[in-house]
Amino acid sequence: MSTQKCPGGASGYVKWQCNFNPDLGLAEWFPMRPDFSECRSVWLDNLEERLNKDDESVIRISHELALMTLTKALYSDDLQRISHIIKLSLERAAGNVLNWHTIEVWHKHQMLKELLIYIVETISNLLGNAQDDAWLDLNIANRKDVASALIKSLESSALLLAENTNHDGSSAIAKANVCKLNYFKHSNDYSPLTNQFLLFT
Numbered sequence: 619m620s621t622q623k624c625p626g627g628a629s630g631y632v633k634w635q636c637n638f639n640p641d642l643g644l645a646e647w648f649p650m651r652p653d654f655s656e657c658r659s660v661w662l663d664n665l666e667e668r669l670n671k672d673d674e675s676v677i678r679i680s681h682e683l684a685l686m687t688l689t690k691a692l693y694s695d696d697l698q699r700i701s702h703i704i705k706l707s708l709e710r711a712a713g714n715v716l717n718w719h720t721i722e723v724w725h726k727h728q729m730l731k732e733l734l735i736y737i738v739e740t741i742s743n744l745l746g747n748a749q750d751d752a753w754l755d756l757n758i759a760n761r762k763d764v765a766s767a768l769i770k771s772l773e774s775s776a777l778l779l780a781e782n783t784n785h786d787g788s789s790a791i792a793k794a795n796v797c798k799l800n801y802f803k804h805s806n807d808y809s810p811l812t813n814q815f816l817l818f819t
Contacts, residue, residue, distance in 0.1 A: 624657035626691060631656055655755050657693040661686055666699070669706055676710045677729065679703075680736035687743035694755035697744060701767040704737055708774050715782060726782040734775045734798075735791055741768050742793035772798065 620634045634652040638645050665683060668674045683703060692700075711733055715726060743749070753761060776798070791798045 620652075624654065624693070626659075628657045628659050628693065630658050651751070651754075653755070654693050654751070655695065657695065658699075659690065659693065659696050661690070662696055662699050662703070665703060669703060669710070676707050676714065677733050677736070680707050680733055680740070684736045684739035684743065687740050687749075692744070692749050692752040694752050694760075697749075697752050697756065697764050698760065700740065700744065701764050701771070704740065704771045705767065705774075707733070707737070708771060708778065712778055715778070727779065730775075730779045730782055731789065734779055737771060737775050738791045738793055738796050738798050741772065742795040744768070745795035772796075 620636060622632050624630045624632055632652045632654055633656070635648045636645050637648045665679055665686075669676070669679055683700065687700065711730065715730070756764065
């Protein structure tokens with residue numbers, strides 16, 4: 619068993635088994651690629667810590683998450699943590715909206731739309747080819763869980779945006795791997811706005 623520190627300043631260790639193949643009469647690596655499942659990106663620790671502080675802007679953290687997932691190689695553990703960070707960001711944003719008594723609806727809508735853009739960017743980055751290895755290191759069950767959590771976050775963000783809109787209309791956010799369409803329509807009985815979205819990957 620070969621063990622090395624995870625690259626790029628990540629915590630944890632990379633492991634790779636070396637086995638003797640009697641048919642070929644030589645040693646070979648097994649499986650085909652090293653195991654990075656224990657690697658954790660340190661910069662995500664910082665974002666998680668800041669997200670738990672009330673004085674930190676959810677939009678700022680979401681912006682940084684979008685930038686970092688575009689430029690950094692991720693690990694399987696990172697995918698799970700990022701899906702959780704997005705979920706917590708939306709919960710924080712939903713709680714903040716309740717306290718924005720002095721902010722007009724149009725301003726709330728703009729701030730939440732900015733948050734939604736960063737979330738779509740982040741998810742699009744996770745689905746990019748550069749992160750294929752991270753997805754492959756997840757077992758099938760965890761892969762489905764992360765994908766499901768990301769889709770639910772897209773839905774939650776769309777509903778949050780719809781609830782803080784006071785006009786009919788639509789908007790589209792298109793990134794490399796995600797195209798999100800939002801439709802806002804007042805109901806005749808003046809119930810909260812409804813929303814629909816499409817996700818393409």
